Amino acid sequence: MKIIVSKYIGFCSGVKRCIKLTEELLKNKSKEVYALGELLHNNLEMERLKSLGLKIVNNIDDLPQNANVIIRTHGIKKDVFEKIDQTKIKVIDGTCPIVKTNQKIAIEYSNKGYNVIIYGDINHPEIDALVSYINPSVKYIVINSDSEIQNIDFISEEKNILIAQTTKQFSEYENIIRKLKQKSPSLKVFNTICKQTIMREVSAQKIAQKVDTMVIIGGKNSANTKKLETIAKQSAKVKKVIFVTSAKELPYEEITNCNSVGIISGASTPLWVIDEVIKTIKLLNGGYRCKNNHKKK
Numbered sequence: 220m221k222i223i224v225s226k227y228i229g230f231c232s233g234v235k236r237c238i239k240l241t242e243e244l245l246k247n248k249s250k251e252v253y254a255l256g257e258l259l260h261n262n263l264e265m266e267r268l269k270s271l272g273l274k275i276v277n278n279i280d281d282l283p284q285n286a287n288v289i290i291r292t293h294g295i296k297k298d299v300f301e302k303i304d305q306t307k308i309k310v311i312d313g314t315c316p317i318v319k320t321n322q323k324i325a326i327e328y329s330n331k332g333y334n335v336i337i338y339g340d341i342n343h344p345e346i347d348a349l350v351s352y353i354n355p356s357v358k359y360i361v362i363n364s365d366s367e368i369q370n371i372d373f374i375s376e377e378k379n380i381l382i383a384q385t386t387k388q389f390s391e392y393e394n395i396i397r398k399l400k401q402k403s404p405s406l407k408v409f410n411t412i413c414k415q416t417i418m419r420e421v422s423a424q425k426i427a428q429k430v431d432t433m434v435i436i437g438g439k440n441s442a443n444t445k446k447l448e449t450i451a452k453q454s455a456k457v458k459k460v461i462f463v464t465s466a467k468e469l470p471y472e473e474i475t476n477c478n479s480v481g482i483i484s485g486a487s488t489p490l491w492v493i494d495e496v497i498k499t500i501k502l503l504n505g506g507y508r509c510k511n512n513h514k515k516k
């Protein structure tokens with residue numbers, strides 16, 4: 220069996236940074252460390268951090284007054300930040316700098332009177348936080364596909380900007396940009412899609428042209444991992460796409476019967492989980508040829 224492992228696997232820089240900040244806080248045992256909601260979309264990594272002492276609350280009213288609180292990679296709403304600021308709680312901002320850039324664009328341009336069009340998923344925590352930074356004096360809308368362009372009732376206005384959720388698919392964004400530009404030539408467009416997710420997508424596309432089975436590793440609640448699954452399913456060569464959160468979920472018979480396997484992960488999947496999956500696939504196949512592109516960090 221041939222195995223191809225993408226070189227774009229494991230944590231992205233934003234997740235790495237957030238986990239490093241959290242681990243440093245946890246080493247100092249003098250204060251309890253809390254996260255507001257899940258820090259990242261991977262249950263196994265969240266369990267590991269909880270075993271080191273991290274506590275999760277969903278409401279700031281549940282935080283003790285002298286706590287340390289780490290902010291998740293997706294960011295939190297403006298009013299929640301402001302409310303914590305009025306307390307003695309120490310905030311450590313784990314918001315990914317790329318997510319932060321999106322928030323800064325929304326603040327700057329809405330303050331200048333631009334309406335904001337966002338290509339994203341309204342139910343995703345990144346978008347939930349992002350919209351809270353838009354100046355309430357302008358209009359905004361979140362669209363999740365080009366079919367929702369018709370819902371933008373301010374498109375004929377002069378001052379509009381377009382931004383995207385950092386983990387959205389770039390090719391879909393290009394399509395939306397093209398269609399919106401036809402309706403609004405003055406539209407200001409910002410490419411806010413994270414390059415690290417674009418590289419993973421390109422890698423998934425390339426590997427999916429060479430194998431009959433793709434194994435996608437990551438949290439089922441991770442938007443960027445689900446997108447990799449969609450990309451793999453679009454390949455004419457791939458017969459089977461297997462999405463697992465850990466090695467335990469691998470369908471042994473299907474893996475044993477395939478000729479070639481491509482392996483890729485979402486941006487919040489730890490390397491130790493990926494290594495277990497690779498090891499299990501190798502064990503299931505006595506004779507294999509593995510093109511392992513990823514370097515252990």
Ligand code: SF4
Nearest residue numbers: 231233315317385413
């Ligand atoms: S995928 Fe990109 S935007 Fe999202 S946390 Fe990672 S580095 Fe930041």
